[in-house]
Amino acid sequence: MPDAIPVIDIGQYGTDSARSAAIATETDRACRETGFFLITGHDVPKSDTATLFSEARQFFRLPTEQKLKSRGPGGHIARGYTPFRGETLAAGTSPDTTHTPDLKEMLDFGPEPADGITPDNGFFAPDIWPEQPAGLKPAIQAYTRHMSTLATTLLRIFAETLNVPEHIFLNAHRRNISALRLICYPESDSPSPAPTRGGAHTDYGSLTILTADNATGGLQAKLRSGNWVDVIPQPGQFAINIGDIMPVWTNDRWVSTPHRVIAAPASDRARSRRHSIVFFHQPDPDAIIAPGDTPHYPPTTYGDHWRRKWLATRQQSAAP
Template sequence: MKMTSIPVIDIAPFLAGTPEGREQVAAQIRQAGEEIGFFLIKGHGVDQDLIDDTYAAASSFFRLPVDDKLTIRQPPGNIPRGYTPFKGETLAASLGKAAPGDLKEMIDIGPVDVPVGEYYSGPEAGYYFYKNLWPEKPAGFQGTMETYYRRMNRLANDLMAIFAHALDLPENFFFDKLDKNISALRLICYPEQDQAPEPGQLRSGAHTDYGTLTILMADKATGGLQAQHRDGYWVDVTPEPGTYVVNIGDIMQIWTNDRWVSTLHRVVNPPSEVADTSRRHSIVFFHQPNYDSIIETLPSCFSADNPSKYGAITYKEHWNYKWNATKAKM
């Protein structure tokens, strides 16, 4: 039967700690990971006031004059911080596809509460722990985003424990690969479209996410997210009130030897008749391993009959290749 919507999974029974609840949630996650790599979660425990405050702060920033937004423009090179103007990224390029710039603007925020030490500031660290660039307006923006980042990191760790359980591994299996993670919070605005897109131009071109998993909060504005089923057709991803969209990233696909899928997804344009009034915002947390984590097939995901399809790679090598390919030359 053709899938028309992605599954909704209540993770509260896992977080509550009962053996039956943990297995029930893990089984649902396992099925979603294998079939489409996308699902909605509820029962996640994130306070709705924090969600609302974060969304409001992001929306307020994107409604500022362009000159105000450019005060935190992303530095040149591969520094993943600050504001990227409209059409400044082409996500399809991360898969080697040629396309016009994506119809969005965004802010990238990296780790907060960064410790002192060689691991975080030495040559190998590159720009992964580079200082964040904070705007003066709107008031309270920095504090709100730092609080939200911390809460998303905690939720991502909860999800990784569920993933480990679903893959027949100890629930703390991934933690030493994530304890110095380089996760990113991205705020995205897809503005109203007052002119027709170029051929092949989308709000976000089709791509996969680089890390372990992604946690998305978005509104229901026309022109939204779609995920590609393993059978090749596209499924609309529509958040329900109180839920997050979660999707599997490249690293989980490598770790599971293609058992779980890092799903191709895109953000489509609104219909032309409403394009000039359809404005969309998304708050996205990209959970990513430590930069020096070795990414190779998990012990529960290969055998003599099912050999590993991937050689070992550091997350740093994977991320650098993907990130550099997406940046528009402006």
């Protein structure tokens, strides 16, 4: 089907050689043609996903003054609560253009300092855990473990797909700065809402794993045809998209597809409150990102790339 987001069952990957090869072929096609695909056959328990959605909804329903107690420190430290209109994602892709801040609030978590890891440059800063709801922290910790395992499986599939040793990708993520983000797009009572709630952008890292509730006004991807297509994970599915790093590593064999979150139609505006759970799998901050022969891009460290895009999304925002 033209302009459709493909669905790939990864359930037998690594256990059956013929099926693994077929999964790799399907993945390569998706990464070349759409940059997005939906997966089934993973091992993430539905109950853990449902628990985290429940805890996230409770947090975002708290009074603003309570949520602000978990506000992040700002600058390049991606931790804690960001209030409504506190990020402008489109500015990370086109920083020289003025954009409208995103109509969302969010809560960010990342790798904390550990033995052998120093909190250099804010990449390994302590998380900021809200006091309420009490079940949020264990729900995030459980879900993050599942996402880390799933992301590693996807990197292995990517390596087979590209016919490269898997250690090339896995070694670049040994000290990764992957992040979990909870997002709330509140319902709107404005008579003239913005056309989008999250501006068009590409993600920064290797790959993104997303799930969301089914509220009206959701994720869309801009495919090579120029058409915007809905990306709607069904129950038990995750949406996967590749970030900016994979086109560099593959010398543009794969595409990092712009995507956005659209506004709900006027008839559904009062019922359009939306929640998303997003896991950004990101390389080590000092990993050198460069393709092999005849590169299309100059080499850079992932940390430098991430910092440029992150700070750009903050400079055009108007958080209180």
